[in-house]
Amino acid sequence: MAGQQSQDTTTEVVRWAAFSCVLVPVVLLGYGTSLAGAAGTALGLAAVTAVCRxxxxxxxxxxxxxAAEKRPVPPQHRGHRQRAGAGTHRGSRHSGGNTPGG
Structure with missing residues (x-):
């Protein structure tokens, strides 16, 4: 849906640019600019419009x-890291042996 919306937006921008390629030279002719100057302006605007398109x-x-390549990132575990080996039981409850009174 977002891809379609961006294409519609691009099409609208190009349409307005093409409209200005016609309108600007007409206005320039209305204000007394030479036909060659208005035609040069129209060609310049058309070239810029084509490159922008x-x-x-x-x-x-x-x-x-x-967007197609983007893969969901797996959530990271925010808990304590577990270590393998001798100190893995630190902070956990133990049965027997080292408890006071037991």
């Missing part, structure tokens, strides 16, 4: 791949 799509693929 490629980069957005690539980042979506990388993010999707990273």
């Amino acid at each position: 490629v980069l957005l799509r690539r980042s979506e693929r990388v993010a999707a791949g990273a």
Whole structure:
């Protein structure tokens, strides 16, 4: 679901950028800029839009791949570490022998 939402967001960004590639030169022509200047601006905006679209799509693929590779991390035990060998019974209850009064 989140992947679909990011694709929709990317599509919207690209659509608005394409809209501005048309709108900005029209506004520039309205304010008296030459046709060559408006056309150059349109080409520049189109190039930037195309590069941004490629980069957005690539980042979506990388993010999707990273999400697919992510494995759940096993929970860590927060208790005392147990040691093998002679001192393993430290702090535990013992029956017989060393208890006072017993």
